[in-house]
Amino acid sequence: MLRVLRTKDLVHTIAIFQDGLHPDVLPPTRLLRRVRLRRGSYERQFAAVHDCLEPWLARHGTSSLGLFPASLHRHLFYYAVVYGNLDVLVFLDAAAPVRLSAADWALVVDVGLLDVLGFFLDRHYDGGDEHLMAHAIETGALAAVQCIFAHGILPAKDALNEACTNGHADVVRFLHGHGLGAWDPNTLMFVLVHGHLEVLRFLLDAGLGDFDASAAFGFHVSHLEMAAKCGHLDVVQYLAARDRRHVPQAFLEAARSGHAAIVQFLNDGESVDVPAAAKEAVVHGHSDVVAFLVQAHGAALDLHALATLAASRKRRAVHALLLQHAPEATL
Template sequence: MTISASMTLTFTLERYEGRGREQVRRGRDGRAQLIVEQGGELDVNNELMKVVEHGYLEVVRFLVEECNADINAKNDGGLTALMMAIGEGRLDVARYLVKECGSDANAKANGDFTALVYAVFSGRLDVVRFLAEDCGADVNVNNKYAGTALMLAAEEGYLDVVRFLIKDCGANVDVKANNGDTALMRAAGGGRLDVVLFLIKDAGADVNLKDNNGDTALMRATGGGDLDVVRFLIKDCVADIDVKDHNGGTALMRAAGGGHLDVVRFLIKDCCADVNVKDDNGGTALMRAARGVYLNVVGFLFKDCGAGVNVKDDNGDTALMRAAEGGHLDVVRFLIKDSDADVNTKNNDGVSAIRIAADHGHTDIVGGLTPFVLPQRQMPTSDTWKDLSNVSTAESLSSYIPPTEVEVGAFYEQGNFGGNFQAKWLDADAVAKLFIPDASHGTLEQEVCLWQQLRHPNVLKLYGICQAGPSVNLFVCEYASLGSLADYVKEYYDDEKPPLIWKYLYEAALGLEYLHERGVVHGDLRCRNILVGSDGLAKLSNFGLAGFTSKSSSFSNVVWPMRWQAPEVLEGNAPSRESDVYSLGMCILEAESGEVPWCRDNAARTRETKMKWNGSGHGIATYDINDPNSPEPDLYFFDPDHSSFVQSTRELVLQMCRQDPHERPSLASIACKLECLAMEESLGSSQPELVPAFTFDDYLTGE
């Protein structure tokens, strides 16, 4: 029902704020008028939804009795006025709607939610009691997604509500939801020990019931990691510790996969759980812990329990492969250095751990594994150069460097795992990088040809290729003595803001522009791959990955570095100049904030957020920096602590990270803006008269 603009509604209230086209004005007599602006209409059903949420009973009464608002009308989510009142704990409003107006207490919203479900969510026993005892709400209704009211109360840990539903309302304790859940499973998974105790001891819940996946209450508890609940179920209730779900998973695997070391230790030491038992796919508890980046659990399973580190699942994967896939450097380091994992073994698809890491864009793990994939793990030394008369592979390349011209020094580690060889080439400082076929998506010849043609001060220079032994090829390249931009930023952000980040980002943009002019897409741009040489210049490195995207079908299996990559690449499209622009925007974010983009989100949430977030304020944008209700990704340039970043570069990054690749600015315009920022940085203040003649806006408009 609607009311025309010619009508004025008057009612008594203590406080009410209209929204949209409605306004509220308070008169001298303490009464208020809800005024509908000229030419507008008041939807009384919609207005009813608003006022019940705020608990304005007199307004509710007025809209229902004087304006004939429909008490059982539903909003877009399927909620009635009663559901909204119940959800906010407005018991007086709810009582009026039911007792005086006859509102349907068992009406269902989307997902089959009832008013009782919303009452349980609020945890208000008085509201639950009112619906069950005074309104005849069905306590055993099984909602499509939420299950029963008892399940919800058990999951949330509302013991008084659980007790009331069972003792006073006769709720069925072992009834199952659509997915097979029971109230006990929900309570056990949430670590609600008091509820678990009541359900088993007072209500007789069956501890060994299974859901549709074969889970028991014990599996839920081990997955949730609450040791007290786990101990009670096993010691007091004799829950079956060896029961398996429909995939062959055990309680121990659940605990290991969740990183719950205390539960893992209890299951093995106190309950004699089999540490090497396999699920239906051949997976073990160690594999699950390795995939889940739980180093403490991995260490305990191997060192204290003798878990088999080189055991393979049905696909031939090992714990090392699972850790490499997940990008978990600490776990990979432990498996290689402390547990003697076999880095050279391959799975049923002929893929090794280093190839898996390369396909997922984990260059730090590739670098860490590289020294261990050499034949018999023998590092090249000066003795290696003495007998190379039968070596011919590298000699066929135009960039071949004879071993006599290269002096290979010590292998130096980076972050105590992985690294390169110190080297000298004709008295010039150099770095010798091992070429590992498994870690490359191109042949040795392709990588050399790509890299050798590039000559730019902001691109890491390749001197040549040298063969140090059979199947041991070394890239001899420029030595970037000052490390990566990521290292530089991290070092300074411990104390202060880095002084030269805009200079280095500007130079990185110049290097990227050079690559694009020569048809080379970087594809893996991040601060770790922006190095700083002894000449003080930023230099792009590790750009060979995307250089072969148009030539190799193997890229269909590549999982690109998620936090820096553009959404279209994550959807399966090949890296492009436009996706490089997006990644450069992420580098700006990383350098300015001192943190990896979206570092507080897991991979799944990062992917979801990146697919929705758009820098532009139009088109398919789903994020608005001025809208507090918009789903905000974890982007640090909105942090007021980085005020200079907000003022100077937010708009630039937003433009670079638009969802539509064709709406992103050109590298020329980006370089112009970064040059201005670098000049301001070097001067310590903004001086417009020193800004280049062509401005950022000029570049954007093509003038």
């Protein structure tokens, strides 16, 4: 006999014909649904999921992941990548392989779990190519570079230069040792500018220090001068120990650029031009450099002339400093 169903009865009748979730999967699925798939915070977001899912999988096995809705497979993918769960990846691969975007591949490299990276490369997922290698090189992930190379993927022609510019000495050694990537001598300039000491050390030892500054800038500038200008004390110390011929020019460059620690290091009292360096420091308003030079070489400096120069250039802090030693020079 037909009858009108009340709301409660209607809902119950409809629910009978719906595919619901098995009660056992409710706790992990609730946690998975709370995760917002935004790259950069996966480890933090999946922490609670891991605390729940790890014992759940130990109890139910990965075959029970089939009870999870397909809409959460992407969440499971990121969980498996971040926590290195190959069993979950095997399940997803069999159920419906996930398509990896460039960002997904980058995440795999950045997480740094080689068995996960190897899993996707072994199965030839789309995107495992030289772009993946480029990301590994750019971020200095040596183990990933080696793994990708072992799977027959070669880096781009500029790989060696890219690794040098980003300061990844271990990657540079690997690429150079395997004859990978073409060398551009201009790369040495970027290594000096960025102060990548270990890369510089390797390049010079390997005979790759042939940067032609005259061709690049139209005038000669030594490696030591460039390092001094950019303020890299450790690089300056290394280069000066190899060759002190350019110390006078580097001393002036450091004073001009305001790097007091380098000025102090290069101050050998013999080859350097202290008055010229003091003038450069005054003109450019580097009080700390002026203070050091006055303290170390006050007797050799014309403090009155320097104070007058500071006043003419409106370098008030420098002028005030010099007035302490040459009070007759006023604004």
